[in-house]
Amino acid sequence: MDSQDFAVGIEDVKAAAGRLQGQLASTRLVESEALNAKYKARILFKPECLQRTGSFKFRGAYNRISQFNEAERERGIIAYSSGNHAQGVASSAKLFGINAVIIMPSDAPQTKIANTRSYGAEVVLYDRYNQNRDDVATPFIEDRGMILVPPYDDPSIMAGQGTIGLELVAEAKERGFEIDDLFVPTGGGGLISGISVAVKAGSPRTRIWGAEPEHFDDLRRSLIAGERVTNEAGHRSICDAILTPQPGELTFPINKHNLAGAIAVSDSAVRGAMRDAANHLKLIVEPGGCAAFAALASGEVDIEGRTVVVVLSGGNVDLDIYGGMIAAA
CATH class of the missing domain: 3.40.50.1100 (Rossmann fold)
Known part of the structure:
Protein backbone atom coordinates (compact mmCIF):
# COMPACT_ATOMS: atom_id res chain seq x y z
CA MET A 1 0.00 0.00 0.00
CA PHE A 56 -3.85 13.72 24.33
CA LYS A 57 -7.39 12.53 23.62
CA PHE A 58 -8.84 16.04 23.57
CA ARG A 59 -7.00 16.68 20.31
CA GLY A 60 -8.73 14.00 18.25
CA ALA A 61 -12.13 14.42 19.87
CA TYR A 62 -12.21 18.17 19.28
CA ASN A 63 -11.03 17.80 15.69
CA ARG A 64 -13.80 15.29 14.94
CA ILE A 65 -16.61 17.10 16.74
CA SER A 66 -15.67 20.54 15.38
CA GLN A 67 -16.62 19.27 11.93
CA PHE A 68 -20.21 18.32 12.87
CA ASN A 69 -22.92 20.22 11.02
CA GLU A 70 -25.98 21.56 12.82
CA ALA A 71 -28.10 18.47 12.14
CA GLU A 72 -25.37 16.20 13.49
CA ARG A 73 -25.01 18.30 16.63
CA GLU A 74 -28.73 17.94 17.33
CA ARG A 75 -28.48 14.14 17.13
CA GLY A 76 -25.90 13.96 19.92
CA ILE A 77 -22.77 11.89 20.46
CA ILE A 78 -22.16 8.36 21.69
CA ALA A 79 -18.63 7.19 22.55
CA TYR A 80 -16.99 4.34 24.44
CA SER A 81 -13.83 4.69 26.45
CA SER A 82 -11.98 3.62 29.58
CA GLY A 83 -11.70 7.28 30.44
CA ASN A 84 -9.39 9.52 28.44
CA HIS A 85 -11.33 9.49 25.17
CA ALA A 86 -14.44 9.82 27.32
CA GLN A 87 -13.17 13.05 28.83
CA GLY A 88 -11.95 14.38 25.49
CA VAL A 89 -15.34 13.75 23.89
CA ALA A 90 -17.35 15.03 26.86
CA SER A 91 -15.29 18.21 27.10
CA SER A 92 -15.48 18.88 23.35
CA ALA A 93 -19.21 18.14 23.26
CA LYS A 94 -19.75 20.64 26.06
CA LEU A 95 -17.83 23.32 24.14
CA PHE A 96 -20.18 22.87 21.18
CA GLY A 97 -23.34 22.42 23.26
CA ILE A 98 -23.89 18.81 22.15
CA ASN A 99 -25.44 16.06 24.29
CA ALA A 100 -23.05 13.16 24.88
CA VAL A 101 -23.43 9.61 26.21
CA ILE A 102 -20.21 7.84 27.16
CA ILE A 103 -20.03 4.06 27.68
CA MET A 104 -17.29 3.27 30.20
CA PRO A 105 -15.97 0.07 31.84
CA SER A 106 -17.26 -0.30 35.39
CA ASP A 107 -13.67 -0.80 36.58
CA ALA A 108 -12.38 2.41 34.99
CA PRO A 109 -10.58 4.74 37.43
CA GLN A 110 -13.13 6.66 39.47
CA THR A 111 -11.43 9.94 38.65
CA LYS A 112 -12.01 9.33 34.94
CA ILE A 113 -15.69 8.50 35.49
CA ALA A 114 -16.17 11.54 37.73
CA ASN A 115 -14.36 13.88 35.34
CA THR A 116 -16.44 12.66 32.41
CA ARG A 117 -19.64 13.35 34.30
CA SER A 118 -18.32 16.76 35.33
CA TYR A 119 -18.35 17.83 31.67
CA GLY A 120 -22.08 17.09 31.55
CA ALA A 121 -21.99 13.75 29.74
CA GLU A 122 -24.26 10.83 30.65
CA VAL A 123 -22.11 7.86 31.69
CA VAL A 124 -23.27 4.27 31.09
CA LEU A 125 -21.14 1.60 32.79
CA TYR A 126 -20.52 -1.93 31.47
CA ASP A 127 -18.47 -5.01 32.33
CA ARG A 128 -15.54 -4.99 29.93
CA TYR A 129 -14.77 -8.68 30.57
CA ASN A 130 -18.29 -10.04 29.99
CA GLN A 131 -20.00 -7.48 27.75
CA ASN A 132 -19.27 -6.12 24.29
CA ARG A 133 -19.17 -2.32 24.29
CA ASP A 134 -20.47 -2.22 20.71
CA ASP A 135 -23.60 -4.07 21.86
CA VAL A 136 -24.07 -1.55 24.68
CA ALA A 137 -23.74 1.33 22.21
CA THR A 138 -26.13 -0.07 19.59
CA PRO A 139 -29.42 1.17 21.15
CA PHE A 140 -28.11 4.71 21.37
CA ILE A 141 -27.09 4.63 17.71
CA GLU A 142 -30.08 2.78 16.26
CA ASP A 143 -32.89 3.96 18.55
CA ARG A 144 -31.76 7.48 19.43
CA GLY A 145 -29.80 8.26 16.27
CA MET A 146 -26.69 9.37 18.12
CA ILE A 147 -23.40 9.63 16.22
CA LEU A 148 -20.54 7.39 17.27
CA VAL A 149 -17.20 9.11 17.87
CA PRO A 150 -14.77 6.16 17.95
CA PRO A 151 -11.67 6.20 20.15
CA TYR A 152 -9.05 5.65 17.43
CA ASP A 153 -10.19 4.13 14.12
CA ASP A 154 -11.38 7.38 12.55
Missing part, protein backbone atom coordinates in the same frame (compact mmCIF):
# COMPACT_ATOMS: atom_id res chain seq x y z
CA ASP A 2 1.34 3.42 -0.96
CA SER A 3 1.33 6.11 1.74
CA GLN A 4 -1.07 8.21 -0.35
CA ASP A 5 -3.69 5.47 0.11
CA PHE A 6 -3.68 5.79 3.90
CA ALA A 7 -6.69 7.12 5.81
CA VAL A 8 -4.70 10.13 7.04
CA GLY A 9 -2.03 12.25 5.38
CA ILE A 10 0.06 15.19 6.46
CA GLU A 11 -2.43 17.73 5.07
CA ASP A 12 -5.15 16.21 7.27
CA VAL A 13 -2.93 16.67 10.33
CA LYS A 14 -2.17 20.26 9.38
CA ALA A 15 -5.89 20.96 8.94
CA ALA A 16 -6.53 19.50 12.39
CA ALA A 17 -3.87 21.79 13.85
CA GLY A 18 -5.72 24.75 12.36
CA ARG A 19 -8.99 23.70 14.01
CA LEU A 20 -7.25 23.16 17.34
CA GLN A 21 -5.47 26.51 17.34
CA GLY A 22 -6.19 28.32 20.60
CA GLN A 23 -7.75 25.24 22.22
CA LEU A 24 -4.68 23.35 23.47
CA ALA A 25 -2.50 23.61 26.55
CA SER A 26 1.22 23.92 25.89
CA THR A 27 3.08 20.64 26.38
CA ARG A 28 6.63 21.57 25.43
CA LEU A 29 9.33 18.98 25.88
CA VAL A 30 10.98 18.51 29.28
CA GLU A 31 14.10 16.59 30.27
CA SER A 32 16.11 15.47 33.27
CA GLU A 33 19.90 15.50 33.56
CA ALA A 34 19.69 12.50 35.89
CA LEU A 35 17.69 10.44 33.37
CA ASN A 36 20.01 11.48 30.54
CA ALA A 37 22.96 10.23 32.58
CA LYS A 38 21.17 7.01 33.57
CA TYR A 39 20.39 6.02 29.99
CA LYS A 40 23.45 7.65 28.35
CA ALA A 41 21.22 9.51 25.92
CA ARG A 42 19.36 12.79 25.61
CA ILE A 43 15.76 12.02 26.51
CA LEU A 44 12.98 14.55 26.08
CA PHE A 45 9.43 13.94 27.28
CA LYS A 46 6.21 15.22 25.70
CA PRO A 47 3.95 15.76 28.78
CA GLU A 48 0.45 15.25 27.36
CA CYS A 49 -0.53 14.48 30.96
CA LEU A 50 -0.68 18.29 31.20
CA GLN A 51 -2.97 18.59 28.19
CA ARG A 52 -6.58 19.76 28.42
CA THR A 53 -8.63 16.96 30.11
CA GLY A 54 -5.37 15.36 31.25
CA SER A 55 -4.46 13.47 28.08
CA PRO A 155 -9.46 9.70 10.20
CA SER A 156 -10.36 12.88 12.08
CA ILE A 157 -9.43 11.33 15.43
CA MET A 158 -6.10 10.12 14.03
CA ALA A 159 -5.35 13.49 12.44
CA GLY A 160 -6.10 15.31 15.67
CA GLN A 161 -3.72 13.11 17.64
CA GLY A 162 -1.15 13.65 14.90
CA THR A 163 -0.84 17.31 15.85
CA ILE A 164 1.52 16.11 18.58
CA GLY A 165 3.88 15.01 15.82
CA LEU A 166 3.76 18.46 14.20
CA GLU A 167 4.66 20.00 17.55
CA LEU A 168 7.54 17.58 18.08
CA VAL A 169 9.08 18.29 14.69
CA ALA A 170 8.64 22.06 15.08
CA GLU A 171 10.12 22.15 18.58
CA ALA A 172 13.08 19.98 17.58
CA LYS A 173 13.82 22.37 14.70
CA GLU A 174 13.40 25.39 16.96
CA ARG A 175 15.78 23.97 19.57
CA GLY A 176 18.31 22.68 17.08
CA PHE A 177 18.22 18.91 17.46
CA GLU A 178 17.03 15.90 15.46
CA ILE A 179 14.85 13.13 16.90
CA ASP A 180 16.62 9.79 16.52
CA ASP A 181 14.01 7.65 18.29
CA LEU A 182 10.43 8.28 19.35
CA PHE A 183 8.53 6.08 21.82
CA VAL A 184 4.71 6.29 21.92
CA PRO A 185 2.12 4.36 23.99
CA THR A 186 -0.31 2.45 21.84
CA GLY A 187 -3.69 0.77 22.22
CA GLY A 188 -5.74 0.81 19.02
CA GLY A 189 -3.07 2.88 17.30
CA GLY A 190 -4.79 6.22 16.76
CA LEU A 191 -2.15 8.21 18.60
CA ILE A 192 0.94 6.61 17.14
CA SER A 193 -0.43 6.45 13.60
CA GLY A 194 -1.31 10.15 13.58
CA ILE A 195 2.01 11.12 15.15
CA SER A 196 3.93 8.92 12.71
CA VAL A 197 2.35 10.64 9.70
CA ALA A 198 3.51 14.04 10.95
CA VAL A 199 6.93 12.94 12.16
CA LYS A 200 7.80 10.97 9.03
CA ALA A 201 6.82 14.00 6.91
CA GLY A 202 9.12 16.29 8.88
CA SER A 203 11.81 13.89 10.11
CA PRO A 204 11.93 10.79 7.89
CA ARG A 205 14.97 9.27 9.61
CA THR A 206 13.30 9.10 13.04
CA ARG A 207 12.69 5.55 14.28
CA ILE A 208 9.22 5.27 15.86
CA TRP A 209 8.47 2.60 18.48
CA GLY A 210 5.12 1.57 19.94
CA ALA A 211 4.73 0.54 23.58
CA GLU A 212 2.08 -1.87 24.88
CA PRO A 213 1.31 -3.85 28.05
CA GLU A 214 2.27 -7.50 28.21
CA HIS A 215 -0.54 -9.76 26.91
CA PHE A 216 -2.00 -6.76 25.08
CA ASP A 217 0.84 -6.55 22.55
CA ASP A 218 -1.37 -6.94 19.49
CA LEU A 219 0.51 -4.23 17.58
CA ARG A 220 3.90 -5.85 18.22
CA ARG A 221 2.66 -9.24 17.09
CA SER A 222 0.76 -7.76 14.15
CA LEU A 223 3.87 -5.96 12.91
CA ILE A 224 5.76 -9.26 13.06
CA ALA A 225 2.95 -11.16 11.31
CA GLY A 226 2.34 -8.45 8.74
CA GLU A 227 -1.39 -8.49 9.45
CA ARG A 228 -3.72 -7.63 12.31
CA VAL A 229 -3.88 -10.19 15.11
CA THR A 230 -6.07 -10.26 18.23
CA ASN A 231 -5.11 -10.44 21.90
CA GLU A 232 -6.03 -13.54 23.86
CA ALA A 233 -8.83 -13.04 26.39
CA GLY A 234 -8.42 -13.46 30.13
CA HIS A 235 -5.52 -11.10 30.85
CA ARG A 236 -5.44 -7.87 32.82
CA SER A 237 -3.10 -4.91 33.19
CA ILE A 238 -2.87 -1.70 35.18
CA CYS A 239 -2.61 0.16 31.84
CA ASP A 240 -6.39 0.64 31.49
CA ALA A 241 -6.05 3.43 28.92
CA ILE A 242 -4.44 1.23 26.25
CA LEU A 243 -6.18 -2.14 26.56
CA THR A 244 -7.63 -2.87 23.12
CA PRO A 245 -8.40 -6.20 21.41
CA GLN A 246 -6.50 -5.59 18.17
CA PRO A 247 -4.98 -2.80 16.04
CA GLY A 248 -7.41 -0.56 14.21
CA GLU A 249 -8.39 -1.29 10.63
CA LEU A 250 -7.37 2.23 9.56
CA THR A 251 -4.45 2.70 11.96
CA PHE A 252 -2.57 -0.54 11.27
CA PRO A 253 -1.60 0.07 7.62
CA ILE A 254 -0.04 3.39 8.63
CA ASN A 255 1.78 1.84 11.57
CA LYS A 256 2.97 -1.08 9.46
CA HIS A 257 4.49 1.41 7.03
CA ASN A 258 5.95 3.92 9.51
CA LEU A 259 6.98 2.09 12.68
CA ALA A 260 10.33 0.48 13.48
CA GLY A 261 8.62 -1.92 15.89
CA ALA A 262 6.74 -2.22 19.16
CA ILE A 263 7.72 -3.30 22.67
CA ALA A 264 5.66 -5.11 25.32
CA VAL A 265 6.19 -3.94 28.91
CA SER A 266 5.23 -5.47 32.27
CA ASP A 267 3.09 -3.78 34.89
CA SER A 268 6.16 -3.77 37.13
CA ALA A 269 8.18 -1.89 34.51
CA VAL A 270 5.36 0.63 34.12
CA ARG A 271 5.28 1.27 37.87
CA GLY A 272 9.01 1.92 37.79
CA ALA A 273 8.59 4.37 34.93
CA MET A 274 5.80 6.15 36.80
CA ARG A 275 8.07 6.50 39.81
CA ASP A 276 10.91 7.90 37.70
CA ALA A 277 8.53 10.37 36.03
CA ALA A 278 7.41 11.58 39.45
CA ASN A 279 10.90 11.67 40.92
CA HIS A 280 12.83 13.23 38.04
CA LEU A 281 10.20 15.11 36.00
CA LYS A 282 7.78 15.97 38.84
CA LEU A 283 4.92 14.67 36.69
CA ILE A 284 1.98 12.44 37.63
CA VAL A 285 1.57 10.01 34.75
CA GLU A 286 -1.05 7.26 34.58
CA PRO A 287 0.06 3.68 33.85
CA GLY A 288 -0.90 3.58 30.17
CA GLY A 289 0.56 7.04 29.73
CA CYS A 290 3.92 5.80 30.98
CA ALA A 291 4.19 2.68 28.81
CA ALA A 292 6.51 4.39 26.33
CA PHE A 293 8.90 5.39 29.12
CA ALA A 294 8.86 1.80 30.35
CA ALA A 295 9.63 0.61 26.81
CA LEU A 296 12.63 2.90 26.60
CA ALA A 297 13.82 1.70 30.02
CA SER A 298 13.53 -1.94 28.94
CA GLY A 299 16.74 -1.69 26.94
CA GLU A 300 15.23 -3.47 23.94
CA VAL A 301 16.20 -0.49 21.77
CA ASP A 302 19.81 0.71 21.84
CA ILE A 303 19.57 4.45 22.48
CA GLU A 304 23.05 5.19 23.82
CA GLY A 305 24.32 8.49 22.45
CA ARG A 306 21.02 9.21 20.68
CA THR A 307 18.36 11.90 21.06
CA VAL A 308 15.08 10.32 22.11
CA VAL A 309 11.55 11.64 22.61
CA VAL A 310 9.01 9.86 24.83
CA VAL A 311 5.30 10.68 24.75
CA LEU A 312 3.70 10.67 28.21
CA SER A 313 0.16 10.36 26.93
CA GLY A 314 -1.99 10.93 30.02
CA GLY A 315 -2.14 11.64 33.73
CA ASN A 316 -5.67 10.66 34.79
CA VAL A 317 -5.23 8.25 37.68
CA ASP A 318 -6.91 7.88 41.08
CA LEU A 319 -4.41 9.36 43.53
CA ASP A 320 -4.84 6.67 46.18
CA ILE A 321 -4.18 3.96 43.60
CA TYR A 322 -1.31 6.01 42.15
CA GLY A 323 0.30 6.24 45.58
CA GLY A 324 0.15 2.48 45.95
CA MET A 325 1.72 1.96 42.53
CA ILE A 326 4.55 4.35 43.28
CA ALA A 327 5.17 2.67 46.63
CA ALA A 328 5.16 -0.76 44.97
CA ALA A 329 7.78 0.43 42.47
